[in-house]
Amino acid sequence: MKRYDKYISAVTSLNNFKAKMPMYEEMQDSDTKSLIYSGYINHYQHTFELSWKICKQLMGYEGIADAETGSPNTILRACLHNGYIDNWNxxxxALTSRNDWTHIYSGDDVEDAVKTISTDYVPMFNELADKVEEKIVELYNDGLIPEAEIDDTIIELAENGKPYSPKR
Structure with missing residues (x-):
């Protein structure tokens, strides 16, 4: 599933950045640091988009009516009610942050955003990745994923129970 692969790749990148956070915090060149942080925030926003869209896709395979709408808020509520996510608040x-950080300019705000992404949202995305992997295996085994979506990713997940992607 292409969307799944993109989501896992995005989560992996966020985890890699988080692991290198101490190095970035020590940077003396504020312009470079600001550029790196801005990229991290943009990558968070991209990962957030992929997160609710992969859930929407999977809930569509399950026949969940709420997955028909395109609203992130509605999809996230359906995710809560259908066991994809646990922590609604x-x-x-995260949805509010995605919207607010579109126009973030202040250095202090940027640093606060980076800390929030690392401490709150990266673990949240990792947890969702685990749930999505479980759902993919379940849907594959139940024959609910369309034939056109069946690829090596799904087969490897279903047969080995291991993520297709590099370790997060």
């Missing part, structure tokens, strides 16, 4: 905060 955190996901709602």
């Amino acid at each position: 955190l996901w709602k905060k």
